[in-house]
Amino acid sequence: MTSAISGDLMDFDDVVARFDPVLGMEVHVELNTATKMFCGCANEFGAEPNSQVCPVCMALPGSLPVVNEAAVESAIRIGLALNCTITPWGRFARKNYFYPDQPKNYQISQYDEPIATEGYLDVVLDDGSTFRVEIERAHMEEDTGKLTHVGGATGRIHGASHSLIDYNRAGVPLVEIVTKTIEHTGDRAPEIARAYVTALRDLLKALDVSDVRMDHGSMRCDANVSLMEKGAPEFGTRTETKNVNSLKSVEVAVRYEMRRQAVVLAEGGEVTQETRHFQEVDGSTRQGRKKETAEDYRYFPEPDLEPVAPDAAWVEELRKTLPELPWIRRARIQQDWQLSDEEMRDLINAGAMDLVAATVEQGVSADAARSWWVSYLSQQAKVREVELADLPITPTEVAAVVKLVDEGKLTNKMARQVVDGVLAGEGDPAKVMADRGLEVVRDDSALQSAIDAALAANPDIADKIRDGKVQAAGKIVGDVMKATRGQADPARVKELVLAACGQ
Known part of the structure; x- marks a missing residue:
């Protein structure tokens, strides 16, 4: 069988004709607790480097960790939302590895006794069909610090003259969500990978356990990819593309690895089990380090922490706090607002659904709220190069502008001027309207x-x-x-x- 090969990549259609892709997704989620996982240091993004540290997270002699109960609660709610079984008794372990950005030089994690196991997440694909992704486990651990490599051209350690370490992130509570092997995806493997991470992000945001900002690193995806010959009895050797930081990049990284590995196998070579780094510039992956096995980490029980044994009644109380699932809420909203599939896609792609819903809750029509957020305010967000939700205007303020138009006090043109004033920090809509003398002349x-x-x-x-x-x-x-x-x-x-x- 001949295949079209361009450079180091095989044509994607030829890849799926010859090989079956197998995926595995590992997603790390930083929890939005007030303090870190095992100490009382503040858990806040963007603080001055090394300003949020203490003897515990700096691993000074004599300091002892204490489990953050709020983090455990968030982990349980995540497990429940993923249809997992919550483990009635589990321990933390020490994961030993060379961690230049972790003062202890080991990571406190869960190994053989995670907080949640055996779940699933049904994800909706672009054509409206559903694909079930089986969840193997969700476990708690602590994040590492942040390394900044200085002096190189790429920002990576290779070619850098020196590195700086910020330990603020060391000890931040994490939940790692690991899927079982994802098979039978065919040519939709890249799409399914993206759809899974998208659905997981939406779910975690609805749970309000994390801000899931991939650009800030509070949600990070590791994509495992391998190929097996059609009809082969065993999986191929996998690679793990680390810390992919956007939904689109997840899809691009999986597609690239499939095409790259296919060339290696077609030419009689062997895929190396290794970590790889995604390159945003051209959508490629680059070799990282040889991938370790569990034995290499020399796990052993953490002696300084008591086991985590959530009471069954508490777990059931937490189950009652789970919100309406995002995809069910979307379907309800689409019906309530009488939106077409295209209008709903535009709403979601603009990141405006929650903002529009919050505006409607203030007593204005869905059409008016959607028009402001999806059109004019989305344009303003692009001009300012920020996320729509980060614009300095609230749903309450947008609703106030809509009401002023409905009452005949503002024309649409004047309303845009009022919104511009709010965005410029001139005050709320009523103040901007008064200061700018924008009320409709009714005399x-x-x-x-x-x-x-x-x-x-x-x-x-x-x-x-x-x-x-x-x-x-x-x-x-x-x-x-x-x-x-x-x-x-x-x-x-x-x-x-x-x-x-x-x-």
């Missing part, structure tokens, strides 16, 4: 004066209107709007113009 006598002046300045137009050519009134309406600095109601102005001309 008919004031409008009549402007209309009379416009008709007097345009006698030919006035004659056309009197002769029944009502479309000519647009010129007079425009002049009145200009004279009132856009603060008149165009519909009311037109009524008064026609009345003045006997129409």
